[in-house]
Amino acid sequence: METLTFRYATTQTLPGSRPSAITGVVASGNLEVLLERNAPPGECRVEIDTAINGYGDVWAAVVADFVARRQPGGLTITINDGGARPDTVSLRLAQGARLMEAS
Amino acid sequence: MDRETTWKPVTLSTAPLDQSWYEASARARLAGLLDADSFAEFIGPEQRMMSPHLPLFDLPRAFDDGMIVGRGRLAGRDVLAAAQEGRFMGGAFGEIHGAKLVGLLRAALVVKPAAVLILFDTGGVRLQEANAGETAIAEIMRAITQVRAAGIPVVGLIGGRAGCYGGGGLIAGTCARLVISEGGRLSVSGPEVIETNKGAEEFDSRDRALVWRTMGGKHRRLIGAADAFADDTIGAFREAALTAIPAAPAFDLPTLEAEQARLEARLERFGDARDATEIWGRLGINDPAAVPGLTTEAFDTLLAGLPEVSHDAR
Numbered sequence: 001m002e003t004l005t006f007r008y009a010t011t012q013t014l015p016g017s018r019p020s021a022i023t024g025v026v027a028s029g030n031l032e033v034l035l036e037r038n039a040p041p042g043e044c045r046v047e048i049d050t051a052i053n054g055y056g057d058v059w060a061a062v063v064a065d066f067v068a069r070r071q072p073g074g075l076t077i078t079i080n081d082g083g084a085r086p087d088t089v090s091l092r093l094a095q096g097a098r099l100m101e102a103s
Numbered sequence: 104m105d106r107e108t109t110w111k112p113v114t115l116s117t118a119p120l121d122q123s124w125y126e127a128s129a130r131a132r133l134a135g136l137l138d139a140d141s142f143a144e145f146i147g148p149e150q151r152m153m154s155p156h157l158p159l160f161d162l163p164r165a166f167d168d169g170m171i172v173g174r175g176r177l178a179g180r181d182v183l184a185a186a187q188e189g190r191f192m193g194g195a196f197g198e199i200h201g202a203k204l205v206g207l208l209r210a211a212l213v214v215k216p217a218a219v220l221i222l223f224d225t226g227g228v229r230l231q232e233a234n235a236g237e238t239a240i241a242e243i244m245r246a247i248t249q250v251r252a253a254g255i256p257v258v259g260l261i262g263g264r265a266g267c268y269g270g271g272g273l274i275a276g277t278c279a280r281l282v283i284s285e286g287g288r289l290s291v292s293g294p295e296v297i298e299t300n301k302g303a304e305e306f307d308s309r310d311r312a313l314v315w316r317t318m319g320g321k322h323r324r325l326i327g328a329a330d331a332f333a334d335d336t337i338g339a340f341r342e343a344a345l346t347a348i349p350a351a352p353a354f355d356l357p358t359l360e361a362e363q364a365r366l367e368a369r370l371e372r373f374g375d376a377r378d379a380t381e382i383w384g385r386l387g388i389n390d391p392a393a394v395p396g397l398t399t400e401a402f403d404t405l406l407a408g409l410p411e412v413s414h415d416a417r
Contacts, residue, residue, distance in 0.1 A: 026163050
């Protein structure tokens with residue numbers, strides 16, 4: 001297991017009023033993403049627990065891409081990963097952001 | 104093979120009730136099964152009540168430990184519900200996973216819901232925390248008997264990819280009513296366990312047809328282990344649950360004695376059968392080999408002609 005923590009400054013706060021959302025399941029090649037609206041506006045925190053060691057650079061790239069696209073300010077995102085591929089991670093993060101944007 | 108079959112065309116509906124129960128996540132099953140937006144979760148994922156044991160094995164945890172419990176409404180009536188996520192560690196019972204269900208059942212004694220629904224999807228006890236898991240199984244069975252004794256029906260729904268095995272199979276045996284689908288399987292020892300212990304000649308776990316006709320929904324319905332056979336949609340499970348709740352028998356001595364008598368008679372009658380199709384033939388089914396291919400509608404018609412497979416014992 002490996003724990004990774006990222007912190008980003010964002011230009012915007014993610015719209016919507018939902019306090020939290022969860023998507024995905026911890027399974028082989030899959031992950032669960034818990035999103036909570038409890039970070040300061042203009043900041044996004046991401047913490048990842050992954051079963052596969054040594055992919056910190058890939059995680060950093062995938063998460064940075066998500067943050068750049070969605071500007072999810074105000075969110076704490078916590079991930080339990082069962083060995084998902086980067087494309088699956090991107091889709092789950094996008095799904096999570098969409099759930100949080102619902103009113 | 105010139106058989107009349109009326110297969111339903113594939114639908115591309117996005118309505119929650121039309122979705123496959125087998126394919127859905129535990130959360131999606133609960134959301135569709137209960138009245139819209141009525142489900143309120145207890146100890147949700149944001150509370151991070153996770154397994155204290157899995158990190159010792161360097162294994163990933165889940166925020167809900169694969170068990171989602173809460174309250175909701177079913178056709179306007181208050182119910183408590185628990186759903187296992189079969190894709191997380193095979194839906195296996197660990198310490199937190201089991202404790203959440205025990206707690207829900209004990210809460211039922213206080214809040215007195217119209218029913219407790221258990222959405223099984225499990226391979227049994229989680230081996231990494233087996234002592235806690237086994238204890239949980241025992242506590243759950245005890246709690247179910249107390250809830251049923253208080254007059255609250257406990258209904259099990261089985262149609263997930265992990266089936267309902269091991270301790271889950273034991274717990275299912277204590278429910279007042281069981282609903283099962285084609286994809287659902289119900290047993291204690293799973294196919295691989297039997298093969299490992301007794302050899303492939305006893306049970307070939309790779310023979311999928313054998314697995315399904317021995318442990319699958321149709322067989323379980325035909326021998327009276329399950330009370331209803333449902334299509335693999337969330338809507339079908341919802342309808343079956345609504346029918347099952349008022350049909351739950353009283354939990355008293357006459358019910359238990361009737362169940363004991365039914366099981367003794369079943370063993371006497373089918374104990375020497377070598378295959379499920381032999382049992383189906385003895386039940387009076389003319390073409391046992393055709394049973395696995397029957398649609399739910401045709402299967403229900405078949406059941407209607409076999410009064411012996413429906414009973415009130417449990």
